[in-house]
Amino acid sequence: MMNIFPGLLLAASLCVTGATSMSLPHPTASAPAGKEVVPSAVETVPYEAVAAPYPPAVTEALKKVRKSGGHTVVRANGKAYVVIGAGQKPTGGYRIVTDQVKRTGPHGFTVRVHVQPPAPGALKTQAISYPTLVIALPDQQAQVSVHMR
Template identity: 70%
Template structure:
């Protein structure tokens, strides 16, 4: 009886916080991007896994070190952005604005959203990432991270 209690307590805590016991291969937003993104003047979409192979390769390169890269695949330009290592779960990269600056020019503004103070966080090192697809395969992208 007493040996089941810690497992039940852990299950209840995970259920209440919405944390899954198995980590997902890529952190996905818990809120639809439209709710956190400021009004934009360029078409784009935040992309979730599964990714094209070239995007997956780029993601594995920027995940731990941070930074960004642009991958051209399937008629689109994928902007792959990594925030680098964070001490706990709960961190997210959020697109603030995507602006068209020329015929093939785009500026993507993103910020790292930290977990709320006092919130329960999974005690695991995390690597927040974001993949944005632009409809222009020739896109010249500038990323502004704050």
């Protein structure tokens, strides 16, 4: 009987607090788990914020920009993948958010993103993180200018 009590107490506390176990893939992508298609407007263009699995060339580019930050463009599968890294951050909870993707010419695009820190007072993992974002543009010949704030 005494062996059952700790298990019941733990189960009851999990039910009350609503805690669940969570499994995150490594590395954690800043992009949503699915594909986000932004509808075309006057200035913006459709794009996809994509998550893993990536084409092999995109995976290699992620390795290069992950720790150092910055961006690069990879052309694969008829698309231009814009690979963006924010560099090293002191905790989890940071992510890269797309502000705008705008067409500037026949093959020209401007991508505006910012690094969003964790919310004040939010629980965050106490581990160094490397926020990344991969955006797929429908034009394999895209000439991309990335602005990060």
